[in-house]
Structures are given as C-alpha cells and as structure tokens.
Amino acid sequence: MPGPAITRVSVMKIEIHHIPAQGLSLNAERPARHFAGLKELIDSSECVFVAPLSIQLEVRPERDFIRIKGRIDTTIRQACVRCLDKFERPLKTRFTLNYSKKIPQDVHQDDAEAVELTAAQIGMIFIKGEEIDLTDDLQEQVIMAIPYKPLCAEDCRGLCAHCGHDLNTGPCHCGEQRTEGPFAMLKNLNLPVKK
Ligand SMILES: [Zn+2]
Numbered sequence: 412m413p414g415p416a417i418t419r420v421s422v423m424k425i426e427i428h429h430i431p432a433q434g435l436s437l438n439a440e441r442p443a444r445h446f447a448g449l450k451e452l453i454d455s456s457e458c459v460f461v462a463p464l465s466i467q468l469e470v471r472p473e474r475d476f477i478r479i480k481g482r483i484d485t486t487i488r489q490a491c492v493r494c495l496d497k498f499e500r501p502l503k504t505r506f507t508l509n510y511s512k513k514i515p516q517d518v519h520q521d522d523a524e525a526v527e528l529t530a531a532q533i534g535m536i537f538i539k540g541e542e543i544d545l546t547d548d549l550q551e552q553v554i555m556a557i558p559y560k561p562l563c564a565e566d567c568r569g570l571c572a573h574c575g576h577d578l579n580t581g582p583c584h585c586g587e588q589r590t591e592g593p594f595a596m597l598k599n600l601n602l603p604v605k606k
Pocket residue numbers: 491492493494495496562563564567568569
C-alpha cells in the first residue's frame with residue numbers, strides 16, 4: 412500500500428527524495444486555468460471547465476524509474492459540432508507516466524533533445540534534477556481526453572441546413588414553405604418526352 416500523502420509535496424511537482432520506498436498517494440483539486448494549455452482552451456471558449464480537475468496520483472518508485480499512475484476527473488462544457496448546443500459531460504482520463512533520471516545509453520548527455528527522444532522511445536520521460544514537474548504531462552493527458560469533435564449525442568440530428576432549426580426538437584417546416592423538393596427544378600426543364 413502506498414504511504415500517506417506528504418503535505419510538503421506539491422501535486423504538480425514531486426521531489427524525488429520525498430518519495431518513500433513503498434510509494435505515495437496524492438490527491439488534489441486544481442482549477443483548470445492554472446494550466447497554461449487549458450487556460451488557452453478556456454480563453455478561446457473551445458472548452459469550459461465547470462469543475463476543477465480532481466487529480467489522483469499513485470507514485471511508485473521502481474528499480475530505475477518512477478511510475479506514476481494517475482486519474483483526472485472533471486466536467487467540461489463544449490458546443491456540439493452538429494447542433495451547436497452547449498452541453499456538459501464528465502471528462503475522465505487514466506494514464507501511466509514513467510519518469511527516469513537515467514540517461515539512455517549511447518546518447519550524449521549534452522544533447523538534450525536526443526536524450527528526451529531516446530527516453531520517449533522506451534516509454535520514459537527524462538527528468539533532470541531532483542524533482543518531477545508534472546504540470547505539462549498532466550495537462551497533456553487532459554487535452555488528449557477532450558473530444559475533438561464533440562457531439563451532444565451520437566445521433567444528434569443537427570441543424571436544418573436551410574433554416575437553422577434544431578432538428579433535435581422536431582422537424583422544421585421550411586421545406587413546406589419552399590414547396591419545392593430537390594427535384595422540383597426538373598419539372599421546369601421541359602425535358603423532351605420520349606415517344
Ligand atoms: Zn448536437
């Protein structure tokens with residue numbers, strides 16, 4: 412069982428030497444706007460966070476690396492891409508992040524980009540120094556979980572392309588007023604009738 416949360420450890424940053432051998436459980440709530448990338452989404456009204464991020468992390472030291480299993484829950488509001496209606500839905504994400512201080516072999520340690528890349532290839536996030544800064548990685552998990560083309564419902568009927576009526580609330584009547592269906596113009600073409 413992971414040990415109790417150490418209050419000195421911030422949830423976004425974890426000092427490595429504060430992680431006990433048996434691991435660590437951390438729970439925190441953070442407003443989404445504290446994350447620069449999420450604030451951008453909020454400011455562009457792409458996504459509204461109607462609840463703070465509820466963050467749970469299980470930090471476990473392994474032999475050569477630190478494994479962090481996380482879950483983030485919140486509620487977001489987005490506009491449906493079909494009917495433009497704003498709707499709320501819970502957002503959940505579950506993930507595992509592995510952090511390593513070890514520089515991958517055969518990589519020159521001064522080449523920061525190569526070190527990061529090689530670490531990523533083996534599923535590791537390379538950490539420099541004595542603490543893990545989780546801010547960017549947690550934010551990335553949330554961003555990846557946000558639907559790119561949100562639908563209020565799988566079978567959302569969207570808006571009438573002619574009158575803009577929300578077809579989820581029932582059929583529109585613009586077709587009746589236009590009297591002509593898509594084939595009406597054919598009637599006026601005076602096509603020669605084959606004899
Ligand atoms: Zn919709």
